[in-house]
Amino acid sequence: MSGAVPKNWDVECEVLVVGGGTAGSVAAITAHDEGADVLIVEKLGELGGNCNRCGGNLMTPTNGEFVEYLDALSHGTTEREILETFVRGGMKNEEWIKKMGGQAIIFAPLQVVYPGTGGGAGYPQAPKSEYMIKLNVKATGSEVDPPGVRLWRLIKKNIESRKIRIMTGAPVKEIIKTPEGTVVGAMAEKGDKKVYIKAKKAVILTNGGYENDSGLKWEYYSCKPVAFLGSPGNSGDGIRLAQKVGADLWHMTNMVCVIGFQAPGYEAAFSVSFYSPEFIFVSKYGKRFFCETGIDVHGYGKAFAYFDPERLEFPNLPAWSIFTERNRRMAPLNSGNSGMNRERYKWSTDNSAEIAKGWIIKGDSLAELAKKISVDASVLENTIKAYNQHCKAGKDLDFGRPKEDLVPIQGPPYYAVQIWPSLFCTQGGPRRDKESRVLDPDRRPIPRLYAAGELGSVIGFLYQGGANLTDCIVFGQIAGRNAAAEKNID
């Protein structure tokens, strides 16, 4: 049930934006520029959401035919007209960056990281994959920051220059509807006080996914435990708010899942990657279970989720990555530019500090390593032997690892790090239409309620890197514009 309409409101605005990440900020900027009086209410102490922690790339179609690609990835989970809207809007990403006062640059990385992501489509085998690039915000002057930080800095500057009102540290607990079903505001908690906020035009929900809610993860991911990397604020609030006002849900089982290491004492996982293909993943029984280098970095979740009905367990949770001395020396395992721990821990460049902490296990033989990680030594030895034979033959007969990535695991020493599927973001949330209106189970819009971004993203089945930020920008603008165009209620 939604909250009852109060007799007195504490705060009034025309457009209330719930959640101050990228989508909320874009919606707020747009609604403000359309003339609306906007208030952003954020649960955490500062705005930014996942933007500060993500790769910062905007999936940008270069041709309208790119809708075929998204259609193929969606497997029928998103209506074609919504994907068309997404593509048309995404083609204007560069225009939007310019309008915000930034400069766009094409993201064209050399492929040196495993697992990694390229500058183009993550699934080149899908139709019309050639019609996309990734853009990010170009660094200005001598600044050296990850693209996500640059994007957030640009957005923040635009929020500040417009003097858009912000209320932080205030989780929204209720969306308030009239008995007739029209959304007219929300109730937030600020400390121990309830704050009733009247939204004369509309409420826009942009408060992210549920990667930090173990209950929702178990309900929809179907394997556990699953770590998280993104914003700690993304704990499913928007989903529960939307459900309470009668919204239908969609895309709840789609999520962006990378590989992470869950260190003791840290709330979020550390992303794990390697700069040499001298590594494999093995289950807790010491066996490889998929092609470690053939998947886009965002799509690892589906590989971990196998449940063994005979053993009544998830044999790949947790898994181990076995790697070589060369990988140990080449780069920190947590070299990625993303995740919540980026600001909280500085991983040593040669991984020595993490070996000393026991986060990375070292073995002077495979048998010793196996013993330390509680894996049957003969199984692990056979796994490495078989893998090395595939490398010698130039063909991975077990999992089809690309030829160029077939480099043998040689030692001693050998190393192992425990790996978990780690959610960066989720895609589920209230179902919406191409106008960003939140829909009920009969596909009727809930009056004056909009949504955008990670909360109910339009990406329904397979995630394409950069799609969430484009969703934030495209549907954030649509939501902001439509919300501002609503007539004021008394």
Add this chain to the structure above:
Amino acid sequence: MGEILTNRKFLIEAPAQRIWKLLGRAIFDSLELEGFQAQDDRNFDALLRVKLAFFTLPMQVKGVMTDITPLKSLTVRLEVKGLRVIHLNQEVTIALSPANGGKTEVFCQVSLEKITPLFRPVLLGKVRSFGEHILESLEEQLRRLA
């Protein structure tokens, strides 16, 4: 454009798309970098161990990708520092162009932008041979991986 130290041109039996995909890996394997840390999508720091006659000299490398034009060209500027007093800037450029029969012509060049004058007579030969080694290794890696 600085002082050209060495260049190399060769044909690889693979299209530019394939070469581009393998290029990062080939460069890494050729340079044998350690402690690689990406600062953002264009800047990185790393450690390079240069083998001299009787010892290995660790050098701090600051890399900047000054040009990334997918499937066509790549330029990396490397600022190398060692022993506090050695300082040199090198630029590595790689250009790809399609050739007949689905092959790709790869042109690589190493140029010297700057070197501590005092050490120039001692280091120039070493820097040149290191550049030659990098390009030779790059060709070998690309042939093997393609």
